[in-house]
Amino acid sequence: MTDTTRNLFYFGCIAALLIGTGIMTSWNLAITILNFGLISAIMALGVNLQWGFAGLFNVGIMGFVALGGLATVLVAMPPVGEAWAAGGLRVITALVLGAATIVGAILAYNALPKGRMRTLGLLAILIVGFFIYRAVFDGGVQAVEAINPATTGYLGGLGLPVLLAWPVGGLLAAGAAWIIGKTALGLRSDYLAIATLGIAEIIIAILKNEDWLARGVKNVVGLPRPAPYEIDLQNSDTFVERATSLGIDPVTASTLWVKAIYAGLFTVVLLILFILAQRALHSPWGRMMRAIRDNEVAAEAMGKDVTARHLQIFVLGSAICGIAGAMMTTLDGQLTPGTYQPLRFTFLVWVMVIVGGSGNNLGAVLGGFLIWWLWVMVEPIGLWLMQVVTSGMADGFWLREHLLDSAAHMRLLTMGIVLLLVLRFSPRGLIPEK
Amino acid sequence: MDLLNAFITLSNFVLIPAIAYGSQLALGALGVTLIYGILRFSNFAHGDTMAFGTMATILITWAFQGLGISAGPLPTALLALPFGIGVCALLVLATDRGVYRFYRGQKAKPIIFVMVSLGVMFIMNGLVRFIIGPDDQRFSDGERFIISVRQFKALTGLDEGLAIKTTQGITVVTAIIVVALLFYFLNRTRTGKSMRAYSDNEDLALLSGINPERVVMVTWLIVAALATVAGVLYGLDKSFKPFVYFQLLLPIFASAIVGGLGNPLGAIAGGFTIAFSEVMITYAWKKVAGYALPDSLAPDGLAQLLSTDYKFAVSFVILLIVLLFKPTGLFAGKAV
Numbered sequence: 001m002t003d004t005t006r007n008l009f010y011f012g013c014i015a016a017l018l019i020g021t022g023i024m025t026s027w028n029l030a031i032t033i034l035n036f037g038l039i040s041a042i043m044a045l046g047v048n049l050q051w052g053f054a055g056l057f058n059v060g061i062m063g064f065v066a067l068g069g070l071a072t073v074l075v076a077m078p079p080v081g082e083a084w085a086a087g088g089l090r091v092i093t094a095l096v097l098g099a100a101t102i103v104g105a106i107l108a109y110n111a112l113p114k115g116r117m118r119t120l121g122l123l124a125i126l127i128v129g130f131f132i133y134r135a136v137f138d139g140g141v142q143a144v145e146a147i148n149p150a151t152t153g154y155l156g157g158l159g160l161p162v163l164l165a166w167p168v169g170g171l172l173a174a175g176a177a178w179i180i181g182k183t184a185l186g187l188r189s190d191y192l193a194i195a196t197l198g199i200a201e202i203i204i205a206i207l208k209n210e211d212w213l214a215r216g217v218k219n220v221v222g223l224p225r226p227a228p229y230e231i232d233l234q235n236s237d238t239f240v241e242r243a244t245s246l247g248i249d250p251v252t253a254s255t256l257w258v259k260a261i262y263a264g265l266f267t268v269v270l271l272i273l274f275i276l277a278q279r280a281l282h283s284p285w286g287r288m289m290r291a292i293r294d295n296e297v298a299a300e301a302m303g304k305d306v307t308a309r310h311l312q313i314f315v316l317g318s319a320i321c322g323i324a325g326a327m328m329t330t331l332d333g334q335l336t337p338g339t340y341q342p343l344r345f346t347f348l349v350w351v352m353v354i355v356g357g358s359g360n361n362l363g364a365v366l367g368g369f370l371i372w373w374l375w376v377m378v379e380p381i382g383l384w385l386m387q388v389v390t391s392g393m394a395d396g397f398w399l400r401e402h403l404l405d406s407a408a409h410m411r412l413l414t415m416g417i418v419l420l421l422v423l424r425f426s427p428r429g430l431i432p433e434k
Numbered sequence: 435m436d437l438l439n440a441f442i443t444l445s446n447f448v449l450i451p452a453i454a455y456g457s458q459l460a461l462g463a464l465g466v467t468l469i470y471g472i473l474r475f476s477n478f479a480h481g482d483t484m485a486f487g488t489m490a491t492i493l494i495t496w497a498f499q500g501l502g503i504s505a506g507p508l509p510t511a512l513l514a515l516p517f518g519i520g521v522c523a524l525l526v527l528a529t530d531r532g533v534y535r536f537y538r539g540q541k542a543k544p545i546i547f548v549m550v551s552l553g554v555m556f557i558m559n560g561l562v563r564f565i566i567g568p569d570d571q572r573f574s575d576g577e578r579f580i581i582s583v584r585q586f587k588a589l590t591g592l593d594e595g596l597a598i599k600t601t602q603g604i605t606v607v608t609a610i611i612v613v614a615l616l617f618y619f620l621n622r623t624r625t626g627k628s629m630r631a632y633s634d635n636e637d638l639a640l641l642s643g644i645n646p647e648r649v650v651m652v653t654w655l656i657v658a659a660l661a662t663v664a665g666v667l668y669g670l671d672k673s674f675k676p677f678v679y680f681q682l683l684l685p686i687f688a689s690a691i692v693g694g695l696g697n698p699l700g701a702i703a704g705g706f707t708i709a710f711s712e713v714m715i716t717y718a719w720k721k722v723a724g725y726a727l728p729d730s731l732a733p734d735g736l737a738q739l740l741s742t743d744y745k746f747a748v749s750f751v752i753l754l755i756v757l758l759f760k761p762t763g764l765f766a767g768k769a770v
Contacts, residue, residue: 057545059478059552130739138735183754187761189545190476194687195757197478198750201684209743342680347556350549406567412560419553420533423546 007362007431014369021373028252031259033376038266039328041368044352045270045277045361046320052359052433053286054313055293057189060180060196062345063203064318067176068169068325069335070207073214075165076224076330077157080147083212087143088155091212094137101129144212154215162224166269166326173322174315176203181314186307192314200346207337214335221334227261230254262331269327270365273320277361289313290359321349343412348375351419357429366431374418375411382410440725442594446583447721452713453706454602454671457609460705461664462682463689464616464698465657471633471696472653473534475547479555480661480686485679486525486558487662488669489566491518492573499575507577508604511666518666523658529554530654538650555680562676571674574601594725601670612663613702616656620698625652633696681746685712688749692756694763703764708749716742 018037022030043061050056105125112118145153176199184195208217233239233254243253280286292299292306300306329335348371356367386407390400422429462484469477477483494514504510533554537547579585580603583595620626625648632639632649640646665679672678689708693700719737740748756763 055545057548183757187757189543190548191691191757191761193478193545193548194476194684194691195750195753197687198684198746198753201681202744202747202750205743205746209741343556343559347552350552354549406564409560409563409568412556412563414560416553416556416560420550420557423550423553424533424536 017373037369037372039324040372041365042324043349044364044368046317047349047353048364050317053289057193058196059193060200061349062342063200064173064321065325065345066203066340067172068322069329071169071172071326072165072329073220073335074157075160075168076162078159080152080156083144083147083155087140090140098133141212154212166323169326170319170323174319177315177318181311185310204340219336223333227258355422357431359433360431363429363431378411378414383407436725439594440722442596443722446596452710454605456706456709457605458668459689460702462686463701463705465660466690467701475544478551481679481683482555482558483661484665485562485676487522488665489562490521491666495573509574509576519659519662522662523655526654526658574670605667685749688753694765697765700765712745712748715739715748716745
């Protein structure tokens with residue numbers, strides 16, 4: 001079997017799984033899985049860039065995805081005029097002051113000679129800067145959050161088209177990745193993992209607690225959509241006519257059509273990113289990256305700046321995750337910081353990349369679709385399995401109740417086992433690197 | 435100005451909680467640092483090993499309570515602790531057999547080990563949720579306070595009270611005993627010395643006839659004990675929730691790195707550094723400042739540097755600073 005037929009076979013299987021889901025349960029579910037599968041495939045591409053090309057271990061994918069989600073709010077929501085009038089400028093000033101403090105500290109660190117003077121000066125700048133920042137910031141935040149807290153209580157966004165949020169999400173994620181990469185790259189490989197784990201937790205904490213930014217756990221709902229609303233479609237005569245002529249109920253047809261529009265948009269993004277990643281992999285740059293991955297010492301001896309290249313690819317990969325995050329929030333139509341869990345957004349993407357085949361873009365995409373389908377299906381399958389296992393026990397028996405209740409936690413277990421098995425027995429994945 | 439009351443307030447809200455939390459972090463960081471020293475990878479499953487050991491202890495505690503066995507004024511969990519350690523040790527040894535040993539044989543890169551430990555982490559996490567559920571569990575019983583606020587006020591006649599919870603006392607005492615035992619073991623016994631030799635230079639240790647599998651096994655046993663003790667103490671002091679134990683991973687790693695990965699003394703210092711910074715930065719200083727400063731200088735606001743929601747940010751920032759300026763940590767660990 002040649003590579004091409006094998007790949008065709010794998011993707012044929014994915015199509016069969018989706019079509020099977022459509023026939024067995026509902027087309028609505030199938031196309032939802034497809035949409036999230038497309039987003040997952042993009043995340044997997046980003047992680048594959050970092051791990052497959054460069055061997056960088058990023059366990060903070062969740063944070064970068066969440067930053068992408070934040071971008072949709074900041075770009076697409078209409079600005080809250082009253083809040084801006086009340087304290088918007090003050091909050092922005094405070095943030096600028098805070099940034100200025102850090103920049104000042106860095107400048108001072110570089111300018112002053114090494115010694116006690118430098119330490120003291122640095123501390124003085126940071127402490128004074130912090131108190132000025134807090135003094136300006138707190139008042140502004142209070143003013144903003146006091147404006148109509150039940151519906152707004154935040155600054156709102158820029159009111160621009162939501163599609164613009166996708167690249168912006170990538171930029172935000174890239175910025176965060178740059179800060180992390182700058183500190184943790186060039187040290188032991190484990191440190192990057194620990195630092196990214198930390199930044200992800202902190203980004204989520206910020207999203208949950210800074211109400212002036214994106215309403216925190218009160219969630220931002222009703223994000224603008226790039227697709228028409230179902231209710232508008234159902235009220236449009238031409239649409240209803242076309243649906244009935246195809247023999248589909250207009251309500252079902254409208255949901256399917258909206259989801260199909262999303263699927264189209266996502267496919268375009270996936271194709272663009274995939275082609276770019278593929279070009280990168282086969283360019284001299286891609287070969288250099290793999291050379292660095294396989295032997296850092298040799299690459300360095302050949303005059304390659306290992307740390308700088310690592311930083312570059314780390315930022316790029318994180319940006320892709322940010323784009324995917326923005327797309328996902330657009331699809332959901334709401335930003336809910338409480339739903340970001342490391343299992344779902346970090347670990348699952350890792351399983352996708354490893355199972356699909358690290359170092360191979362096609363593999364990452366395949367893994368994205370396959371594992372996402374599995375992820376959705378594990379819960380009903382787990383419940384079914386538990387019912388089979390416990391069918392011999394009496395109703396109301398404690399073990400039976402407990403097992404049935406715990407079926408929801410099967411996901412953690414299944415994904416962990418899948419990862420360990422693949423790492424052990426097929427570390428190169430379904431579509432191995434050439 | 436009233437410095438005595440200021441000090442009592444400070445002790446009650448900052449010093450005592452931070453010492454207890456620091457001891458818990460130090461025990462956790464010791465486990466991470468030992469794995470790093472002997473097996474040479476950062477064990478992401480450590481938080482969930484703690485959760486698993488604690489869960490085993492909780493289940494046994496409930497069984498004891500059901501049987502009517504108790505430790506008088508002390509929490510029953512202390513009696514269950516050795517059994518919890520045993521169960522945790524079994525799981526950890528089984529994981530080593532089933533998972534890590536294969537990669538040791540292959541001499542895989544450390545990053546592969548880290549990844550594998552991530553898989554182990556999710557399996558353990560899943561097991562814990564599967565068995566005991568994702569919710570809060572309280573399992574402390576016995577006397578609640580060594581000295582309560584009211585007793586302290588009656589005793590000293592001061593305005594401010596000082597409360598020491600039994601769990602805080604137990605935490606500190608247990609931590610001291612465990613650390614003393616560990617250091618005695620590492621410095622005085624033959625096995626401990628062979629462990630240190632293996633950590634310093636693997637090839638030389640192998641040449642002098644040290645059995646690597648034995649060293650690894652002993653390490654896992656010690657790590658299981660440390661993780662269970664740390665987890666149970668944390669659970670007694672606060673409460674047991676699987677997700678919180680996963681989140682503890684960050685301060686624990688920060689402690690181990692601040693002290694210098696692979697250096698046990700550093701892990702203890704790092705634990706207290708992180709705990710004190712976290713508590714002091716997220717504490718509202720209004721009351722202490724009100725006592726310690728003249729009235730004219732007393733602050734209007736809460737005088738809180740960061741809200742408690744950001745306590746993880748504190749350990750993270752400390753971690754970043756250490757990585758930027760002194761990647762080997764305060765006590766010169768082995769990692770660069």
